[in-house]
Ligand SMILES: [Zn+2]
């Protein structure tokens with residue numbers, strides 16, 4: 001076993017998963033300060049999982065590399081709007097764990113870095129290659145630098161085509177064979193979304 005598998009766990013430990021073959025080549029380490037991500041944390045009462053300025057630390061990778069190992073029935077999901085990202089969380093303790101698109105057309109998952117276990121996580125996911133939406137950050141002593149948006153986007157598309165070639169673009173624990181999400185995400189009302197948005 002030369003490849004690095006990383007355990008994923010919610011805060012209470014009832015939900016667990018594994019990310020296979022984690023490396024800076026299999027995914028991109030990015031941080032997002034957009035208000036939607038902050039709202040997403042607030043909706044499930046998990047604002048304490050955000051970075052100090054409200055950022056979300058994410059490893060963007062392929063869903064085929066993720067396998068749920070424990071507590072699959074705890075997996076819950078919501079969307080901030082009918083067409084928004086599906087935000088998956090562990091319902092046992094309201095830990096945000098994954099973001100995906102609403103369908104399998106693009107093979108993509110954003111995995112929350114603070115659910116990744118072990119001391120080697122930093123090495124496995126590599127340095128932050130993109131920081132997005134710093135305008136949404138909470139005020140702080142210095143201005144955050146925004147960078148890498150195109151690079152991260154390019155990597156997403158490149159990984160998707162790699163997955164298509166391997167035939168595993170639609171694999172992963174989030175959608176069934178018909179392409180439907182395994183858990184029907186709750187769609188927030190406009191009022192709920194507004195109330196959660198900083
Ligand atoms: Zn839990």
Ligand SMILES: [Zn+2]
Pocket residue numbers: 032033034035036037038056133
């Ligand atoms: Zn965001």
